[in-house]
Amino acid sequence: MPQYLVSVWHDDDYADIDLASPDMQRIGAQVGALNDELQQAGAWVFGAGLAPTSSATVVRAEGGEVSMTDGPYAESKEQMGGFWVIEAPDFDAALDWAGKAAAACERPVEVRPADA
């Protein structure tokens, strides 16, 4: 069955987001409910929230040397804050899940086919 990456996008750095705020509490509950639904439907492969890109490290391996730089690979205002990998029979079914994901997170999500 085809797999899809459903990623959740923030318009800016979300490092100082307050997880205890009513908004985040509500979103957390919505995402939890969606996770249950995905698992019950057999569509769940994996899902996770990500720490902000300020905690990212880029690692390169060139000519046998491994080097690393502090910070994200792409400097952009928009950040991926989390993702699911889902399994769905086809694109339209994946888009249905993506619609639910966007509603649960109250943010835009991006759908990309993933070839495992």
Add this chain to the structure above:
Amino acid sequence: MPELDEVFRREAGRCTATLIRILGDIDLAEDAVAEAFAIAAEQWPAHGVPPNPGGWITTTARNRAIDRLRREATRTDRYLAANRLQSDDMEPEPNPELDDLDAFVDVVPDDQLRLMFLCCHPALAADTQVAMTLRLLGGMETPEIARVFLVPEATVAQRIVRAKRKLRDNCAPYRVPRAAELPDRLHAVLAAIYLIYTEGHTATAGPSLTRLDLSSEAIRLGRVLVELMPDEPEAVGLLALMLLTEARRSARTAADGSLVRLADQDRRRWDRSLIDEGHALVRACLRRNRPGPFQLQAAIAAVHADAQTAASTDWSQIVALYDQLYALSPNGVVALNRAIAIGELHGADAGLAALAELDAAALETYQPYHAARADLLARAGRGPAAVAAYSRAIDLSTNPTERAFLERRRHIVAVTTDRRD
């Protein structure tokens, strides 16, 4: 061979649609259909056109595709696919003398519908949906599409390549959407067909003949859609709207190619048979009592078509229909047309008052807004303001015929204003 061109126009979309279902791949299907037409071009002049040209093309295309899959079967799954396809009771070579070729290749009428929904998938941008529809259902080549939309060929080619890849990579299903998603999905198909129609109808730049082709292609697609989804009143409404608009085509331009307003058109030049067909469709869809934007626009066009003269137009009916339309699609364009209709029903001042309620900032770059405002201002005797509004409309117009019309209007208003002052 003229028959072949005609068969191509009529059958290319249908054959491609069926081959996509059989082969599960858009590119393979297109190649196979092109190959089948090439074979027809060789054989038909000598052997005559087969009794069922569409079935012949589909069978030949399917057999060629299977041959090709076998030839290129480097991967096991392809080989399996070829074997699977072959497993139905199929002869290896096409036999044009077979009586019932349709049954032979299992043509499903739904195929064209599936293809329409695939081309107009909501994950594709609107201009891509249109390009895909024209290419796959209309059998138009990329350069042709580029020419009618006045965009570089490379742009259209890239849009189509990307769309095909996106649909394939994402495993887009080849089916008619389920009832729950149907209204939204159908709306995308209707909007794409209407966009093709209006592009052909609004004679923007480009050779006028090509434009006419575009309108007739949109009407052909609309007919296919109504035939396949007779219970969808909006599909019927779209076809009615296109036919009623098309009926006025020859009256829309004067002998010198200049634009003639609806009010000034010679109504004897309207195509009565298109109007009659459009009227019957409007009545049929409105009876279902599930009004939608296309049905209401068609009903408005029908009221215009009913009037023997511009003066006898039933404007109160038109305003009522625009009220309904605005309730369903509250956008600036509908509000503008409603204001124009109010101007006809209750006079220019009432029309201007209705215009004043609109969000002028949102319509600032919309040429018809300024043209309509100019017209109302002129009729309200506010010459200088009308001239300024005409000037703004002229600046925004991208269509030479339309611009010439607006310049003529501005001139008339300017001259009469001078005399009055």
